[in-house]
Amino acid sequence: QVQLVESGGGLVQAGGSLRLSCAASGRTFSWYVMGWFRQAPGKEREFVAGISKSGGGLYYTDSVKGRFTISRDVAKNTVYLQMNSLKPEDTAVYYCAGRNGPIVTMSPSTYDFWGQGTQVTVSS
Numbered sequence: 001q002v003q004l005v006e007s008g009g010g011l012v013q014a015g016g017s018l019r020l021s022c023a024a025s026g027r028t029f030s031w032y033v034m035g036w037f038r039q040a041p042g043k044e045r046e047f048v049a050g051i052s053k054s055g056g057g058l059y060y061t062d063s064v065k066g067r068f069t070i071s072r073d074v075a076k077n078t079v080y081l082q083m084n085s086l087k088p089e090d091t092a093v094y095y096c097a098g099r100n101g102p103i104v105t106m107s108p109s110t111y112d113f114w115g116q117g118t119q120v121t122v123s124s
Contacts, residue, residue: 002025002032004113005022005023006116007118009120011121011122011123014087014088017083017084017086021079022096022115023077029072032053033104034050034072035047035049036070036079036081036094036095036097038092038095038120045095047061047107048068049061050106053102059106064090067083068082086122088124090122093120097113
Protein backbone atom coordinates (compact mmCIF):
# COMPACT_ATOMS: atom_id res chain seq x y z
CA GLN A 1 0.00 0.00 0.00
CA VAL A 2 1.16 3.51 -0.80
CA GLN A 3 0.20 6.61 1.14
CA LEU A 4 0.11 9.97 -0.67
CA VAL A 5 0.21 13.43 0.90
CA GLU A 6 -0.27 16.55 -1.23
CA SER A 7 0.95 20.02 -0.35
CA GLY A 8 1.55 23.37 -1.99
CA GLY A 9 -1.97 24.55 -2.64
CA GLY A 10 -3.15 28.04 -1.78
CA LEU A 11 -4.60 31.29 -3.02
CA VAL A 12 -2.96 33.00 -5.99
CA GLN A 13 -3.89 35.76 -8.40
CA ALA A 14 -4.58 35.02 -12.05
CA GLY A 15 -1.32 34.74 -13.96
CA GLY A 16 0.55 33.49 -10.92
CA SER A 17 2.22 30.16 -10.21
CA LEU A 18 2.07 27.34 -7.69
CA ARG A 19 3.94 24.08 -7.33
CA LEU A 20 2.08 21.14 -5.88
CA SER A 21 3.96 18.26 -4.29
CA CYS A 22 2.81 14.73 -3.63
CA ALA A 23 4.96 12.76 -1.21
CA ALA A 24 4.62 8.98 -1.29
CA SER A 25 5.40 6.47 1.42
CA GLY A 26 5.04 2.72 1.54
CA ARG A 27 5.89 0.58 -1.45
CA THR A 28 8.44 1.46 -4.09
CA PHE A 29 7.28 4.67 -5.67
CA SER A 30 8.77 3.98 -9.09
CA TRP A 31 6.49 0.96 -9.59
CA TYR A 32 3.49 3.18 -10.22
CA VAL A 33 2.07 5.46 -12.85
CA MET A 34 1.19 8.76 -11.18
CA GLY A 35 -1.42 11.35 -12.01
CA TRP A 36 -2.87 14.64 -10.91
CA PHE A 37 -6.62 15.21 -10.94
CA ARG A 38 -8.80 18.10 -9.88
CA GLN A 39 -12.38 18.58 -8.80
CA ALA A 40 -14.22 21.88 -8.78
CA PRO A 41 -17.45 22.38 -6.80
CA GLY A 42 -20.37 20.71 -8.53
CA LYS A 43 -18.17 19.08 -11.15
CA GLU A 44 -16.73 15.63 -11.68
CA ARG A 45 -13.13 14.82 -10.90
CA GLU A 46 -11.04 15.33 -14.02
CA PHE A 47 -7.62 14.28 -15.23
CA VAL A 48 -5.01 17.06 -15.29
CA ALA A 49 -1.66 15.38 -15.91
CA GLY A 50 0.01 11.99 -15.76
CA ILE A 51 3.53 10.60 -15.76
CA SER A 52 4.75 7.13 -16.66
CA LYS A 53 6.74 4.88 -14.36
CA SER A 54 10.00 5.85 -16.03
CA GLY A 55 9.12 9.53 -16.10
CA GLY A 56 9.59 9.61 -19.85
CA GLY A 57 5.92 9.75 -20.74
CA LEU A 58 4.07 12.96 -19.87
CA TYR A 59 0.38 13.55 -20.56
CA TYR A 60 -1.82 16.60 -20.07
CA THR A 61 -5.40 17.57 -20.55
CA ASP A 62 -5.74 20.17 -23.30
CA SER A 63 -6.70 23.03 -21.00
CA VAL A 64 -3.37 22.94 -19.13
CA LYS A 65 -0.93 22.15 -21.95
CA GLY A 66 1.85 24.70 -22.07
CA ARG A 67 1.05 25.94 -18.56
CA PHE A 68 1.43 22.91 -16.26
CA THR A 69 4.35 20.50 -15.95
CA ILE A 70 4.32 17.17 -14.16
CA SER A 71 7.54 15.58 -12.92
CA ARG A 72 8.71 12.95 -10.46
CA ASP A 73 11.76 12.61 -8.23
CA VAL A 74 12.27 8.93 -7.48
CA ALA A 75 14.94 9.59 -4.86
CA LYS A 76 12.53 11.80 -2.94
CA ASN A 77 9.46 9.63 -3.62
CA THR A 78 7.68 12.77 -4.78
CA VAL A 79 5.68 13.84 -7.81
CA TYR A 80 5.22 17.52 -8.63
CA LEU A 81 2.82 19.66 -10.59
CA GLN A 82 4.24 23.03 -11.59
CA MET A 83 1.37 25.34 -12.49
CA ASN A 84 2.08 28.58 -14.32
CA SER A 85 -0.18 31.24 -15.85
CA LEU A 86 -2.98 30.17 -13.56
CA LYS A 87 -6.55 31.07 -14.45
CA PRO A 88 -9.67 31.33 -12.28
CA GLU A 89 -11.03 28.22 -14.00
CA ASP A 90 -8.10 26.25 -12.53
CA THR A 91 -9.67 26.67 -9.09
CA ALA A 92 -10.33 23.22 -7.62
CA VAL A 93 -9.18 20.66 -5.12
CA TYR A 94 -6.16 18.92 -6.64
CA TYR A 95 -5.54 15.24 -5.97
CA CYS A 96 -2.51 13.07 -6.52
CA ALA A 97 -3.17 9.45 -7.47
CA GLY A 98 -1.29 6.30 -8.43
CA ARG A 99 -2.11 3.18 -10.36
CA ASN A 100 -0.60 -0.28 -10.74
CA GLY A 101 -1.22 -0.50 -14.49
CA PRO A 102 1.42 -0.07 -17.18
CA ILE A 103 0.20 3.14 -18.81
CA VAL A 104 -1.15 6.55 -17.92
CA THR A 105 -4.94 6.67 -18.07
CA MET A 106 -7.37 9.55 -17.71
CA SER A 107 -10.19 7.85 -15.83
CA PRO A 108 -10.16 8.34 -12.06
CA SER A 109 -11.66 4.87 -11.58
CA THR A 110 -8.49 3.27 -12.93
CA TYR A 111 -6.30 4.68 -10.15
CA ASP A 112 -5.70 2.58 -7.06
CA PHE A 113 -4.73 5.02 -4.34
CA TRP A 114 -5.26 8.71 -3.68
CA GLY A 115 -4.08 11.57 -1.55
CA GLN A 116 -6.41 13.74 0.52
CA GLY A 117 -6.29 16.71 -1.86
CA THR A 118 -5.06 20.28 -1.67
CA GLN A 119 -7.11 23.38 -2.46
CA VAL A 120 -6.01 25.72 -5.24
CA THR A 121 -7.88 29.01 -5.57
CA VAL A 122 -7.12 31.47 -8.37
CA SER A 123 -8.57 34.94 -8.00
CA SER A 124 -9.34 37.18 -10.97
